[in-house]
Amino acid sequence: MNFYMVISARKIKQYGLIVFTALFTAWFLFVQNILHAPVFSTPDGPKAVYKGENNIALTFNIGWGDEQARPILETLKQQNVKSATFFLSGAWAERHPDIVAGIVKEGYEIGLLGYAYKDYTNMKDEEISKDISKAQTVFKKLNVKNIELLRAPTGHFDKRLLKISERFGYTVVHWSIDSKDWTNPGIDKIIENVDQAEKGDIILLHASDSAKQTKNALPQLLEELRSKNLRFMSVSEMISNSSARSNEIK
Structure with missing residues (x-):
């Protein structure tokens, strides 16, 4: 026993x-x-990019307002940042063609943020296509050419958007580092959130009026990233120069 x-x-x-x-x-x-739930791919199909392998990509979403975008552009210029990607909503671009022209003049990349800044997961396929088409029309009128990137307006999307964006010829871009600057958590917190970035990361920032602290956080934020020997690239440069990473969720 x-x-x-x-x-x-x-x-x-x-x-x-x-x-x-x-x-x-x-x-x-x-x-x-x-951790990667917002990033989807379809089996043997289109994928959403959220990270590369080399250097770093600063991305700025703009959906409304004209008070923060200009100062942020000026700060990037003063800090000698040559490459960044701005995701613009069509409705905002329509109202602020002068700022759009300023972004283009500085040589920064432009990506689509839809037209009406709506949550695509709550929309039918035809509504999503119509929203993207409407944004396309705006940027054509503004003579903004060679747009290759699309970001879901609210950051929420599913596999349907990947298939729709592929039909339009766009690559869906998410992010790997969220600054959470739109919550206005304080300059130090924004810097802390971004300071974890490393090679290949795509950083989410905002130049909408809701992000009131981004401009003041940028100088130190950029200094911290440069201290890691990270070079700033546009998202398209990152995709073309490295193996972009995506996450598959079945």
Whole structure:
């Protein structure tokens, strides 16, 4: 009887270890899924890019307002930042053609942020296509050419957008580092959020009027990134010069 109890105890420990390992693995995969949940791909189909391999990409979303965009452009110029990508909503660009022209003049890349800044996951396929087409028309009128990138207006999207964007000839771009500047958490917090960036990261920033602290955070933020020997690139440059990473969620 004693020998039987010893064997049973050993088996219980072995089974416990197996169960623990399985639970830990499941938890790890669950966390990974959460971390990359906004980034989708279709099997053997289009993918959303959220990271590259070399250097770093600054991206700025603009959906409304004209008070923050100009100062941010001026700060980038003063800091000698030659490459950045601005995702603009068509409705905003329509109202502020002079700022759009300033972005183009400085040589920065422009990507689409839809037209009406609506959540694509709450829209039908034909509504999404119509919104993208409307944004296209605006930028054609503004003589902005060679737009290759699309970002979901609210950051939320599903596999439908990947297929729709492919039909339009766009690459969907997400991000790997979120500055959370639109929450106005304080200059130090914005810098802290971005300071974790490393080679290949795509950083989300905003130049809309809701992001009131971004301009003041930029100088130190840029200094911190440069101290890591990171060079600023547009998203298109990053995609063309490295293997872009995407995450598949089935």
